[in-house]
Amino acid sequence: MISYRVCVYAICKNESQFVERFMDSMSEADDICVLDTGSTDDTVEKLRARGAHVEQKVISPWRFDVARSESLKLIPKDADICCCIDLDEQFQSGWREKLERAWQLDTTRARYRYTWSFLPDGREGCVFWTDKIHKNGCYRWVNPVHEVLQYLGEGGEHFVDAEGVQLDHHPDPSKSRGQYLPLLELAVREDPQNDRNRHYLGREYMFRGEWAQAVSTLKAHLAMPQAVWRDERCASMRYIARCLRRLEREDEAALWLHRAIAEAPHLREPYLEFADLLYQQKDWCGVIFMVNCALAITERPRTYICEPFAWGSFPYDLLSIAYFHLSQWESALKNAEKAFALAPDDARLQENCALLRAKIQKESRI
Template sequence: MKVVVYAICKNESQFVDRWMDSMEEADQVVVLDTGSTDDTVEKLRARGAEVTVEQIHPWRFDTARNRSLELVPEDADICVCTDLDEVFHPGWRAHLEEAWEPGAGQATYRYTWSFNPDGSEGVVFWYEKIHARRGYRWTHPVHEVLSWVGEGKPGPMVVADGVQLDHHPDPTKSRGQYLPLLELSVAEDPEDDRNAHYLGREYMFHGRWDDCIATLKRHLAMPKAVWRDERAASMRYIAKSYAQKGEGRLARDWYLRAIAEAPHLREPYMDLAMLLYEQEQWEGVLYFTGCALEIQERPRTYICEAAPWGSLPHDLRAIALYRTGRKAEALEEARLALSLEPGNERLRGNVALLEQETAGQTQ
């Protein structure tokens, strides 16, 4: 079975050695460099990658991905698309080959998109950028996805348990190009619900609250917008935007709609708990954090965020219990929060304070 890694890059010299170490289990590595001015190309070639240098004008991620895919030889059995700031855990190829089956179309595998300051995992979901050689093309100028363009139906998706890819990005890189590319993407395909959701979210990132609200309300009205997790995320972003505009009642109402839309997710409960925390509505904080903690199965989708699965639920509960005079219970929650984020000095200080105050009560 021939496994080929392909990637695009520009000015990523700092990642070359780590990336090539990670990709060495592949039979071949091909890279499209889109205009590096550092020594990325030289370092990649020295490590054995086959590098083609070609600038993409106007810039689009799908065009660049498709050009890099064209560099993969036709006799490849499995194509593995990664970026230079990503790293596979050792043994990934064996796990992939074990999962792959004749006629398979794509593989899904575990992806850690971000890490917390203490090195623990942040946002984790399952990725689908490994695919068969024929029948696939990348679509959309940004947040590009693999689309089936071959005859008939694509082969089945296999689950590659044991394949783990970590993302360690350059924090200095700007994402300023995302917004105009998302606006272009929606203009090209206005009925694509996924792009409408992404555009509304991007407006939120840029503090364009009214644009966020209008775009995501349009997303929710689209006939194809049926995935409940993403619909709930749109409702949450609308709520966040209303909160930023000082319209707390509307924010609360939209958070409640998000909970009703996807009661199986922690995120809507925790967002509402945070709003109530800011309003010092402590019983509400306890209720909605409790609802969140009842959800034990972490989703595999990109909608899953880090904070609701970290120390935050217990941290908010500790504060709410303390503010309502239940210090012994607050100490239990504070200890749970610290156990999930042991490097957090504020949480450590909370535990110390509560231990001191509860010890004084029992004397």
């Protein structure tokens, strides 16, 4: 196995609380380079005390791509592999050996497993494969927010999947995402043909409860000739349906969920969002049909469009409730137990199991 010079690089501001964990996690790298963008706490001092190379530069007006590209300048010229990591992220041990084992002489970029969020009980939430590990000297960062790597090298990109490399995200929950919306609006103005940014903008309006604005923006995304990735198109359709439900336009929401299923029948999410709508409408047979369609999909996608609810207790919870309303107690209990096994801290699910066992026992005496 070839040995490479591996550099971790990052940007930060007022992230003192993460320094020790970050430096411990990144210690397998040859170099750790950090651009501090204006900390007023002791982040810089703590990083330097642990051996990181730190430089400071205030980015004004703020853009993530400018900060990331500035941090690229800190990487040693003879570094081979560059890992863009944030201070609130940590690799699981052994990551470097697994990365070097996957890396080939012609590799320009590596994909690896990323847990973006965790549930309150510590189980994984949103999980996907990301690709912020790259060859030195042939990339730059673009987009004011939701920044991505742009290849500048000769020939094409060559990706590898770094199996076994796991990066975990443990953010500060108090950190505001208020800057995202103006930066996304800027990103769409700068590059109106970028379909991904328009999708992100529509999603951000949805997150903020701006339902009508979200619907129009997401419809604009779907109308773009460049918007061809079916998973993301499906997500835009699902988000439109969510917004329409909030606007009490359920019939229209149902039409968009039909479209979402047709767009990406290989994903669980559109079936389950339709099942949730049918649950609200008390269409119990419809709920069972849609949930079973979702559960027939057993391979979890590696893309970022993979929502935790689709792979947790939610499908079985819906099934249990639907079977309960159809007086199918055994099926209701079986699915309630599956849901509880996936969410053992959920008191409601525990109580549902107990109530169903009591119901079955009572029925058996009649």
